[in-house]
Amino acid sequence: MNKDFDFIIVGKGLAGIILAHHLIQSGKSILLFDDQNGQSSSKIAAGLYNPVTGRKMVKTWKADVLFPYLESYYRGIQAHSDEKFFVDKAIYRPFISTEEQNEWSARSADESYQPYISKIHYSSINNAVNDLFGGIELKKSGFLNVPVFLENLTEVLLKADNFTINKEKFDEEELKLSESEVRYKGKLASKIIFCQGVASTKNKYFQWLPFKPVKGDILTIEANMQTDLIINRGIFVIPIGKNRFKVGSTYNNYDLTTEPSMEARVLLEQKLKELISVNYKVVEHISGIRPATKDRKPIIGMHPNYENVGIFNGLGTKGVSLAPYFANQFVLHLVNQSALDKEVAIERFYTLINDDK
Template structure:
């Protein structure tokens, strides 16, 4: 056996899972084409326990958020990089009605635990339109995804467990107990191809619902706010005078091209929120590996037990991946069952229908 696991794809999902399995003493080989466009490399990496216009608690936030902080902190220590940037998220109220609604919601302890008790609205006022004040979400921040991906790739390259290549499924041989590829044998093949998963012939039947998103990078000389600001779009400080503005969400024209429409949309939203001048210096695009039921796609192939998938993390990959990689590693080692909300068994009827299996 060459290795325990062959992981195809080194985005957030593949990188987190590779590290998780490595830390459990498993030998992992990563196959990745860094020339292919990547959703992860364009991701802002924000983790936010309260999302949406109606201030909804992120699915499984109470489990995900402590886990992600422990996970990325360990990678930081082991690999000597900075990944975690903790910052509150300031949400200006759009109206008195929204203010009243949000404040009523924070009386619920499940929501209130993620909201700051007091906010210095005056500190934001010279820079942000906030006529109705706002609230601050706590236990939030962002992960430097490009630095994380580069650190993981370098780690496995140093161990000679990284292969730079386009994975060709035609060269794969699947047996009951293993997969054979490129003259090597692996106990399991794990597919972590993000938005490219629909091109994978083994899992093309899964209910993907990819979402195109665009970000702007801007510079500002007179903007001292260090928290993320979010109302319609987010303003995320990255480094001195550099900020990311995002994001667009489109389910049509799914390609890897930035668009003028996307830029105009973000700038219109930004100008309604920001009081100080800025300059656009860059634009990024990514295709998020979302699913129709907004839940990850994790588990064993219905016919080939040596082939598995860890994908469909959507817009919340940095927060979902560590928790579910740990759960999936336990599952692969026979220690526990997968959460049925993420197990691809929920979609098996699609496979049998497509393959006319009775």
């Protein structure tokens, strides 16, 4: 029997729509489920991408392959849009001591870090920032306006003849599987890929995976602070225009409610006051649940018992950086049987499955 689609994709956050786009580019037909009432961390994400991260400020995992690909990918989409959603912007991390100055002076000679270091400042560059000892200015960084990007890529996909969106809530009980196809309410496809973010913790096919969701709160503030840099130390402060800034984020594994947390706001404001020295006003407070995993790596691949059921998930706090490169890798795997990176392949968790039905 002829199939209606090559792939059904469930979820229209960053993971789902970028995977759909890569599959469309490979000539595949797609039915994408977009439950507009569902919880998606993509809807509230600040969209920061940063090549040097963490308390120890080291290169982010696979930065040398992730960042060239993401820059090319997002700029390619933006080239066909009247809106600017991919913003290349330097990140400034204030030093807290002369020892840290010296440490970065030494690290700047490391060839592996040179592509990401723009400049080292040895004195304050902004009266509004608490940077008595100067700071490190990083490049190949910035942010993606995720909601605007999702809208633009949706418009691109809707122009394709082999792409369809269904805005109803996907019902797992309506999914029927066989060796050669999947069937959903009369529609036939070769495979189905779940890109549901944190909702996969309740997906009957994948709830055995070691997801470790993380709640994040983000503030929008108004402040009379003149800077074109993203300030990042403990929290990020992203200039978004008209004296407004995104401030975040918190990382909470215990409170997984979707409502903004007053405790998180207090913590963000405490860190903000340590970072900047100007008055501000909070104008918005939002929160979301990120689909992180136990080992902080994505989970990609096909179910061990159902070869037509796959997952593309677990992008956590770095979805903007991870989604393009690994969507491309997954499509090469699906279409050409190319190997997946062992660090992201679902096979690393096959031993966790018990009697999955």
